[in-house]
Amino acid sequence: MIWNTRITKLTGIQYPIIMGAFVGLGRAEFAASFSNAGGLGILTAVNFKTTEEFQAEIDKMKKLTNKSYGVNFSIMPPEIRERTGRGRSEDSYLEFVDIAIDAGIKVFTTSAYKAAKIGKKLYDAGCYWFHKCATMKHALSAEKDGADAVTIVGLEGTGFKNPLQNSTLVNMTMARKLLKIPIIAAGGIGDARGFLAALAMGADAVCFGTAIIPTKESPASNSWKEALLKQDIFDEKFHKKIFQFRLKDSAIGSMAAGHCDEIISIKEFIDKIITNAEKILKGWGYQTNEFTTF
Numbered sequence: 373m374i375w376n377t378r379i380t381k382l383t384g385i386q387y388p389i390i391m392g393a394f395v396g397l398g399r400a401e402f403a404a405s406f407s408n409a410g411g412l413g414i415l416t417a418v419n420f421k422t423t424e425e426f427q428a429e430i431d432k433m434k435k436l437t438n439k440s441y442g443v444n445f446s447i448m449p450p451e452i453r454e455r456t457g458r459g460r461s462e463d464s465y466l467e468f469v470d471i472a473i474d475a476g477i478k479v480f481t482t483s484a485y486k487a488a489k490i491g492k493k494l495y496d497a498g499c500y501w502f503h504k505c506a507t508m509k510h511a512l513s514a515e516k517d518g519a520d521a522v523t524i525v526g527l528e529g530t531g532f533k534n535p536l537q538n539s540t541l542v543n544m545t546m547a548r549k550l551l552k553i554p555i556i557a558a559g560g561i562g563d564a565r566g567f568l569a570a571l572a573m574g575a576d577a578v579c580f581g582t583a584i585i586p587t588k589e590s591p592a593s594n595s596w597k598e599a600l601l602k603q604d605i606f607d608e609k610f611h612k613k614i615f616q617f618r619l620k621d622s623a624i625g626s627m628a629a630g631h632c633d634e635i636i637s638i639k640e641f642i643d644k645i646i647t648n649a650e651k652i653l654k655g656w657g658y659q660t661n662e663f664t665t666f
């Protein structure tokens with residue numbers, strides 16, 4: 373089946389599936405396997421301290437895939453950066469942005485804090501800027517700043533949490549009404565039903581985070597992968613971490629962990645989402661060979 377959405381059209385990817393950004397994990401082998409399987413792999417720039425290291429990773433990407441991929445710039449909110457001494461500012465990435473543009477990369481994601489300066493640089497270079505945020509207010513503001521798409525992370529998800537965060541259902545159905553630009557669903561999605569549901573709610577693509585940590589290409593440790601497979605998402609402590617903002621800064625999976633039941637390759641993961649989604653569509657009586665959200 374051909375998958376045709378505003379995001380596949382804009383990026384040229386086969387499926388409306390985007391890799392999350394990952395501090396620690398978002399490196400070339402992982403990202404390239406995602407792109408090679410038909411999604412949009414993402415290199416997470418925060419993992420590279422110097423411009424030389426970043427350039428070397430891009431060179432590695434060139435050897436591993438000829439498909440399109442993106443780069444993420446995660447920006448630490450200034451008050452947290454000042455308090456903890458961790459994370460990076462928007463300005464600290466500007467040279468990295470130039471390197472990636474020069475390398476011919478077309479799609480960029482920013483996250484966690486506003487990134488209008490990077491957005492403007494990308495606009496001037498004819499590239500696409502997708503901003504990821506946790507609230508509708510920030511999504512509206514990214515659209516105003518010129519973002520080409522926004523990813524909104526639902527409360528079921530992990531990463532930066534916000535007391536005003538909504539569920540993926542509220543985010544997508546409302547974003548479809550309030551925003552003109554394409555929207556990407558993230559948060560708690562780990563199987564074909566969640567994927568299709570997000571598209572039905574109005575998403576133009578789905579971003580996977582937790583669900584792809586226990587894959588063969590993911591550089592997460594085996595013990596972390598095993599822990600995700602065993603995670604009881606209905607456990608009270610886990611539930612509180614996710615829904616009552618007790619996540620702190622720990623690298624923990626989200627509610628999507630409920631769908632992690634085997635360690636498979638990225639290709640198997642994406643194929644499984646698509647094959648099962650197509651089966652569900654056929655079961656509903658969908659007969660054409662093209663799925664389109666236009």
Ligand SMILES: Cc1cc2nc3c(=O)[nH]c(=O)nc-3n(C[C@H](O)[C@H](O)[C@H](O)COP(=O)(O)O)c2cc1C
Pocket residue numbers: 391392393394395416418446482483484504525528529530531532558559560561579580581582583623624625626627628
């Ligand atoms: C271990 C881990 C590290 C992450 N690191 C980042 C990061 O550096 N920048 C970012 O924008 N999001 C980060 N995220 C969030 C993901 O990119 C994605 O938005 C989120 O995982 C989506 O929710 P899900 O896990 O329910 O799929 C991270 C998520 C995990 C699980």
